[in-house]
Amino acid sequence: MLKNGRANAxxxxxxxxxxxxxxxxxxxxxxxxPDDEEER
Structure with missing residues (x-):
């Protein structure tokens, strides 16, 4: 799902x-x- 970050496509x-x-x-x-520097 897009809203919870679990979308693959x-x-x-x-x-x-x-x-x-x-x-x-x-x-x-x-x-x-991204919210967090680690995600960038």
Whole structure:
């Protein structure tokens, strides 16, 4: 699942559905930034 960090992949339909719901383009979706220096 995306929200708990256990996703291994994202299907192409996931960002499409998110963009339809948020009325945005894929480039507008947030970028993941690690909380901890060790994760970088």
């Amino acid at each position: 994202v299907r192409f339909t996931t960002p499409e559905a998110m963009c339809r719901m948020l009325e945005c383009q894929p480039v507008d979706l947030p970028e993941w930034v």
